[in-house]
Amino acid sequence: MTLTIFLILALVSVLSSILVITQKNSVISALYLIVTLGSQAVLYFLLGATFIGVLQIIVYAGAIMVLFLFVIMLLNLKRDEFGPDQKKGQRVLAFLFTLFLAVEILAALKIGFSDGGTPAGAVLNPASGSPSEVARSLFIDFLYPFEIVSILLLVAILGVVVLVKKRF
């Protein structure tokens, strides 16, 4: 049952991410990106990581996608703005090298898990994904990184304001 849900979600996320990168219209690819992010959030729920799953929907599918859609609409792009490739064969080379990369990663996975799917001693433990467990780790072991993130976000806000305010 879980395996069926996983396979459906995997299919949906792979297909929708292929659609993201092949669409001509960037609004449509943004909408397909929401499908990808949503199916990954359900995968997180399937793994038991409820906190990160909710965060994925709020931050990615909510905030970041709204930002993308706003910028797309601000730019008001024409449909066929991008002509033919400047360099011939760039697409073919891109596919070739990425195929090589994918084969490499999958081979590494195959070597790493030569004795079947899960390494010995590893069991799915949904309890470690609960908000209280994540919060305990976040506020005890990772307190300094957590505080530094606030500085990062502040700097990002200031940077955006400075970039967009001036006319270069």
Added chain:
Amino acid sequence: MVPLNYYLILSALLFAIGVVGVLINRNAIVVFMSIEIMLNAVNLSLIAFSQFRGSPVGQVIVFLVMAVAAAEAAVGLAIILVIHRSRESINVDEVNLMKW
């Protein structure tokens, strides 16, 4: 129960799709979306490892990655806006001022 390997293979596939998206698209916004796909693929493998290990540390790292991705998206989209203002285009082939 779904084995850990399945999650890692799905993550590798999504990462490869993101790489193809960065390489074949010339629309800067779609290139950004492909980068988001890659970040999400890595997040998926981090969460799978974390849940199979029974430790929340991987999820804290995913939390930090999300914060960095949000900052990156905001700054990157602002840069795209500025480029569009000065060049009337967001084709990444035309942004070659620093090209050797």
